[in-house]
Amino acid sequence: MVSVLQILLMVLSVVKFLIFAHVIMSWLVSFQVLNLRQPLVAQIWHGLGRLLEPIYRPIRRILPPMGGLDLAPLVALLGVYAIEIIIRNNMPYAFY
Numbered sequence: 001m002v003s004v005l006q007i008l009l010m011v012l013s014v015v016k017f018l019i020f021a022h023v024i025m026s027w028l029v030s031f032q033v034l035n036l037r038q039p040l041v042a043q044i045w046h047g048l049g050r051l052l053e054p055i056y057r058p059i060r061r062i063l064p065p066m067g068g069l070d071l072a073p074l075v076a077l078l079g080v081y082a083i084e085i086i087i088r089n090n091m092p093y094a095f096y
Contacts, residue, residue: 020077056070
């Protein structure tokens with residue numbers, strides 16, 4: 001049972017990394033450090049978007065529009081951290 005929880009924690013760590021990468025990349029695209037006309041940059045950008053859109057979409061439906069400010073990644077990160085805390089706090093009980 002502990003192995004399953006550790007695998008779940010690893011998956012959550014990967015999700016956190018992808019969200020951070022998407023947020024940083026969005027800033028770099030906004031400040032024109034990265035150009036989406038470059039094939040590799042566009043491929044990474046669209047790949048991250050496809051991976052994270054199923055997580056962001058339900059959050060965006062609930063959040064009100066903020067005038068160009070997307071808070072879905074922040075809410076998703078908070079959710080991932082909350083799930084991680086719940087798993088870590090309940091890991092000792094997995095032995096029963």
